[in-house]
Amino acid sequence: MSGISSFFTSSFFPYFFAVLLAIPFIVLLRRFVFEYIKMKNQELKMLSVKGNAENKSQAYERMTLFMERLKPANLVSRFDKGLEKHEFLFLTEKAITEEFDYNASQQLYMTKNSWTQIVQSKNAMLKMLHDTYESLSDDAGLEEFKTILLMNYMNGEDFIGNTIDMLRREVLLVT
Structure with missing residues (x-):
């Protein structure tokens, strides 16, 4: 008993008691x-999923707008009527290329198939411009x-319209 009673009277007892209460x-x-860290991680995941869906739908919107601007009916009204045909060809090709380059980052949010079809439509329009000029x-x-x-364009395949239709179908699957 003397061991226990000496422990209670020793100078270590208050520290032992404090540790026992603190545990x-x-x-x-x-x-x-x-638990707080776990909840914050879940919140961040939910926000990133929401942001990712918004980025995807915005990418499809921007590329649909690009496709609309690529239609010949919109291209022919873009520049001054006083241009020579080679100037019109140069400015139109430059505008298409610049807008496409500006929107190139949107491929991160799109399927490989949709991006490939957009590139093919752009290239087909540039080829049609050059073939018509030549x-x-x-x-x-x-x-x-x-x-x-x-x-x-009217007598050929509506490759731009087909691409826009494909983008519409895909955006419904994404959102």
Whole structure:
């Protein structure tokens, strides 16, 4: 008994008693901190999923707008009527390329298939512009160039419309 009674009277007893009382609080604090961290991680995951869906839908919107601007009916009304046909071809090709380059980051949020189809549509339109230009005689004017471009597109496959339809179907699956 003298060992126990000497412990209670020793100078270590208050420290031992403080540690004994602190242990449940430390355990509860530890549990609270881990639960708080777990909840914050779940919140961050939910926010990133929400942001990712918004980024995807915005990417599809931007690329649909790009496809609409790529339609020949919109291209022919873009620049001044006083241009020569080679100037129109250069400015149109430059505008298409710049807008495409500006939107190139959107491929991160799109399926590989949709991005491939967008690239193919852009390239097909550039090819159609060049083919139309090369098919004209030297004395043909800008208005004739624009008319033949529109006719070539109307008589061929509606590759831009098909791409827009595909983007519409995919955006419904994404959102």
